Amino acid sequence: MAQMIPLEDYVTRVLEPLSPLEASRLALGDAHGRVLAEDVTAAVPVPPWTNSAMDGYAVRAEDTTGASPQTPVVLPVSGDVPAGAAPQPLVAGTTQRIMTGAMLPEGADAVVKVEDTDQVPGPHPLPDRVEIRAAVRPGLSIRRAGEDLGAGDPVMAAGTRLSAAAVSALASVGLGSVRVAARVRVAVVSTGAELRDAGHVLKPGTIPDSNSLLLAGLVAEHGAVCASVSRSGDTAEDLAEVLRRAASGADLIVTSGGVSAGAFDPLTMLAEANRGGGAAVRLDFVKVAMQPGKPQGHGWVRADDGRRVPIICLPGNPVSVLVSFTTIVAPALARLAGQDTSDSSDGMLPGRPRPTARAAVAWRTPPGRRQHVPVRFTGPPAHPAAAEADKHGNHAEGGAEEHACLPWVTPTHRLGSGSHLVASLPAAQALAVVAAEVEAVEVGDELPLIALSDSLSPSPPVRTVELADGPRGPAVESGGASATPDSPTR
Structure with missing residues (x-):
């Protein structure tokens, strides 16, 4: 069995060959939603006169x-x-x-x-x-003239996403245009002969193609452009043609499925067929010490114009896709857009909040793998004994008082981070990160979170559900994350 590598090492490998795309200058009227490519200073004072x-x-x-x-x-x-x-x-x-x-x-x-x-x-x-x-x-x-800002004062830093308020502020300091980062064009490719369009009648053995919709939406939510969405069958020849077409209008290709060791995994077959000089596709596959999302791949596809378009190959199970996109693809998009990725090896982009929460239930973790569990904000533990245990639980260096102010989170599904649990994904507000050396999460343990949206404001407490083991949150202890490892991923 191939040795697993840490997530941060794999992200470093993926980012290493990527170079930022060329920035462009846009009029402020066209810059809303874009990302600044340079620091901005005031051209005039605000107010410009008394x-x-x-x-x-x-x-x-x-x-x-x-x-x-x-x-x-x-x-x-x-x-x-x-x-x-x-x-x-x-x-x-x-x-x-x-x-x-x-x-x-x-x-x-x-x-x-x-x-x-x-x-x-x-x-x-x-x-x-x-x-x-x-x-x-x-x-x-x-x-007074300049009491808000003086001419030459810093206004916004490179990497700022331009909200309506930000565009208004840029106009107020005398600017008519700004340099913005390129919008990365992403081609989405889902693989698998079993996939069918959403809403179509399913024959035995077929499943809806939810990953292409998930990836296209994630691309847009991260400020990139979904240049194309396509699907490939389970042959190396079919996949090679799909990737060639996808590369023609893309800066990055993201695929789902076909990266495991199955007899019909097209990406691994394509990699074998393209070994040697003059290859049109170069793919490397690794096992990453994370759950879900252990099987991963990356490389490049030669476009018709001669460009080597980078490709990131994700597992096929939907939770694996979400976690892998958040921790691997998002930093790659940031690098291509010219944003700082110096501290993104753990899946957190620089400048993003790094909040912490407390586990409202306990669960087991996969040995030796960093776990990313989709969670939602909930109320405190239902059992008095659990709440009492939390008083003596693991605290950060901030002390018990700071610990007591942290919100509570519960996995969105009783099976924790099972890679196939797509129906529970809409309830996820963040990914709770459990270090590889942690053997089990106990009630009250502090967990770092990775945001799945622009806001991590806790929602109102969610009512607990009566389960077989009593009125508590998802029964993660009984099912256990380790009880649902990545099933063979397409």
């Missing part, structure tokens, strides 16, 4: 000394300052009517809001004079 925070009257503060409702100060009105206009300087002893956001006239140092005058708010003719009924201090109701 302006009024109120509708009112621009004044020299000293000209309002002593003003009150009983003893108003009367000033002549020398002009109007609407938003977008460049005002004339303010003459001492006078005032100018000013709108919110309008540029403060030179010489003014404060704004008296209209409610502190004898004027009525709203559109009215410019008065000749105004009664100031409240004394103001310098700086009142004004926004």
